Amino acid sequence: MTKFDVRKRNSGTERQRVPDWIRDFRCQGWTNVFDLLPDEEHLYGTETLFGDWNSSILLLAKDWGSTSVLEEAIRDGEPRPWRHAGPDDGFGWRTNRRLLDFAAMIPGDKLYGSAAASMLFDAPGASRELKGFYTDPLQTFLLNVLRWVLGTMPHVEWVACLGKEAWFLTCITLSNSVAANQFRQYRDSYRPLEGVFVNKKITAFPLYHPAALGNAINEMETGWRAFAAAFKSSVKK
Numbered sequence: 001m002t003k004f005d006v007r008k009r010n011s012g013t014e015r016q017r018v019p020d021w022i023r024d025f026r027c028q029g030w031t032n033v034f035d036l037l038p039d040e041e042h043l044y045g046t047e048t049l050f051g052d053w054n055s056s057i058l059l060l061a062k063d064w065g066s067t068s069v070l071e072e073a074i075r076d077g078e079p080r081p082w083r084h085a086g087p088d089d090g091f092g093w094r095t096n097r098r099l100l101d102f103a104a105m106i107p108g109d110k111l112y113g114s115a116a117a118s119m120l121f122d123a124p125g126a127s128r129e130l131k132g133f134y135t136d137p138l139q140t141f142l143l144n145v146l147r148w149v150l151g152t153m154p155h156v157e158w159v160a161c162l163g164k165e166a167w168f169l170t171c172i173t174l175s176n177s178v179a180a181n182q183f184r185q186y187r188d189s190y191r192p193l194e195g196v197f198v199n200k201k202i203t204a205f206p207l208y209h210p211a212a213l214g215n216a217i218n219e220m221e222t223g224w225r226a227f228a229a230a231f232k233s234s235v236k237k
Contacts, residue, residue: 015053016152018043022118022145027138029131031067033082033118036074040082043149044113049084049096052109056157057231058149059103060166062209063116065092066124084112098210099162102221105228111153115165117145133165146173150197157202157234160227163209170204173197188219190226205230 018041023034034040042051045064064070065085073081085092103110119138121130132138146169150156161167164183171180174195179186186193187206194203205227208220 017041018118019148022148025119025141027119027132027141029122030138031120031122033064033070033120036067036070037082042082043118043145044111045082046084046096046112046114048080049100050103050110050112052111053153054155055109055111055153056155057106057108057110058153058156058159059099059110059112059162060146060159060170061112061114061162062165063114063119063121063130065120067120067122068124070120095209095211098220102210102224105224106231113149115142115146115163115169117142117149130165134168143169143172146170147197150200150202156200158231159202159204161204161206163207167204167206171195174202174204187223190223192227192230203230203234 018034022043023032023038025032026035033045044051046061050059070081085096087093099112116130116133119142121128123131133142150159150173159166159170161170161183167183167186168180171177171193174193174197176193176195179193183206185191187208192203192205194201196202207223207227208216210220212220
């Protein structure tokens, strides 16, 4: 990893401190970023790309990456190892480059996080299944983290679910366990899900993860255009 310019995190809002119950969580096969970086103040490493907690849009991806990637950055003496992948980071940057292009379809700032939040999967690699994600204690913890995030964002109205993991957590949070297991059906029909969380009306929109390959590449842009159209239509009302 190399140094590069990052955007200012959390512009336009006072972000709450990450609570101790998040910092202190442990799970076999996973590492909490706050164990490696106890002085870190940010829940999501990707806040360096989109970091506005005052936004109406939460971009929720899968996970930041494997534990070994962060450990390497720390060993290399990176001044800010908990950050998004940049131009010199290969595959990770290709993903974020796509996300930047798609997110530009929608006006305003965003917050960019992941379903796995501060938890790093110990197994190396990308685009792999996250063992333990759908079972306790990790599942309940990640649901509570998402609830904390949505409760902390004062103006949140949309969650762009970049993959099945983000969709699952968001649907459960919006009290729709049936839709939680129907990500592909919702994604392929460009159909959002509306719900209420603590008196906030929130719409979840299912999208391909920007790292997806194959036929997904052709469908990805169509989904983002549908999301942009739905968002702009809601703003006009």
